[in-house]
Amino acid sequence: MKHFLLVTVLLGLAVCLPGCPAAPQPLGTGPLTGLEHPSLHIMVLEKDTPPVAGSFGWGYALLKVPPSAQTSLSAIDERLHSAMRAEFTRKGLVFSESEPDILVSYAVAAAGEISAEELNRTYGDLIDPALFEMKTDLQYKRGVLVLDVVDRRSEHLLWRGAIMAELDTGLPEERKQQRCSDAVQALLRYYPRPDARVK
Amino acid sequence: MARQQRRGGVRRQAAKLIACVTLVCLLSGCQIIGAGLVAVAGVVGFAGYAVYKTGEAVVTGVGKAGSAVATGATAAVSVIFFNGDFKTRYQGDVQTVWSASRRAFERALLSEISGSFDALSGELTARTREATEVRLRLKTxxxxxxxxxxxxxxxxxxxxxxxxxxxxxxxxxxxxxxxGITSSGQKAMP
Known part of the structure; x- marks a missing residue:
């Protein structure tokens, strides 16, 4: 019995002391255009793996802006949709306007905050009502971009990723598309889920 | 009796072993355990979801209801575009918003402007030069x-x-x- 314990402890030490080779690495992003000190927050439904095949289409767009903002919401929408379309296509999904397998939504808070409950409520009757019963009280901070992936048939929220970073407000107009693409790419790097391959 | 004592001893040994291995894993930075803890923490807040994160800056935290006020969030206009509908909310009652909307339709040079309102709801429809319908629905x-x-x-x-x-x-x-004339030079509608 003593030998058994000794061997088990030694095996445990041998595996753990150098660090587990299959362990998930901390999330991170590469350099991002016009964004500094990014943070990520990713939720993945455990019972269903988010798909990397099939079709995707657009869900909602939720934008929170200051009342006096001169920002064009439709310009932001076009930039983000362009970035998301490129990334999901790269992952193997095909864009479809009618009856896609998954719905991709986004929320941007340039002012105020966005609560998880507010995001869920935006879907109306398009998602499983069980999601409304979750007591999360989670507040996404001002400056955040949240991407959602929902299975249209099962009505399950499969994946939700949020990125927040300091915005370079002096970024020229022509580089804003690059900023959106970088932010979306940094998030979708962890789609379908963070694993050992990402650093 | 002796068998029961032996079983109890084995359980105690097993508990010590698990505690020892867990401690070693945490001290040595084994990330499977670390990630597991994050996932467990996540499950507490989001049933059925694994949570992965870096930094604390994205969210103000779980279980901090009302933190939007506490963190000094500024006033914001919310717009939702979903299934072709552009949804927002305006300050003012239905009559005020309906009247402002009618003036806005006129400023946009839309044609065939028509609609009605009561204290609870309102509707306005119009057409663009290319005969595309523009429809506004209001709800108090x-x-x-x-x-x-x-x-x-x-x-x-x-x-x-x-x-x-x-x-x-x-x-x-x-x-x-x-x-009844607004600063934009439009005659205010009733």
Missing amino acids: LDAQSTEASIRVGVTGDMRMSETIHNLILQELSAPRQPN
Whole structure:
């Protein structure tokens, strides 16, 4: 019995002391255009793996802006949709306007905050009502971009990723598309889920 | 009796072993255990979801209801574009918003403007030069705010909806003169 314990402890030490080779690495992003000190927050439904095949289409767009903002919401929408379309296509999904397998939504808070409950409520009757019963009280901070992936048939929220970073407000107009693409790419790097391959 | 004692001893040994291995894993930075803890923490807040994160800056935290106020969040205009509908809310009752919207439609040079309202809801429809229908639906939220839904065409057009929305905002914020003329030079509708 003593030998058994000794061997088990030694095996445990041998595996753990150098660090587990299959362990998930901390999330991170590469350099991002016009964004500094990014943070990520990713939720993945455990019972269903988010798909990397099939079709995707657009869900909602939720934008929170200051009342006096001169920002064009439709310009932001076009930039983000362009970035998301490129990334999901790269992952193997095909864009479809009618009856896609998954719905991709986004929320941007340039002012105020966005609560998880507010995001869920935006879907109306398009998602499983069980999601409304979750007591999360989670507040996404001002400056955040949240991407959602929902299975249209099962009505399950499969994946939700949020990125927040300091915005370079002096970024020229022509580089804003690059900023959106970088932010979306940094998030979708962890789609379908963070694993050992990402650093 | 001796068998029971032996079993108890084995359980104690097993518990010690698990505690020892866990401690070693945590001290040595084994990330499977670390990630597991994050996942467990996540499950507490989001049943059925694994949570992965870096930094604390994205969220103000789980279980901090009302933190939007506590963190000094600024006032914001919320716009939702979903299934072709451009949804937002305006300050003012249905009558105020309906009147401002009608003036906005006129400023946009839309034709065939028609609609009605009561204390609870309202509707306005019009057509663009290309005969595309523009439809505005209003619903009272409370005495000081009204929910609005703008739809342009059959499938919706965010850019055109936003143009109408901006015109409505301008009309709502335009100071009204006693003779019913707004600062934008439009005659106020009843």
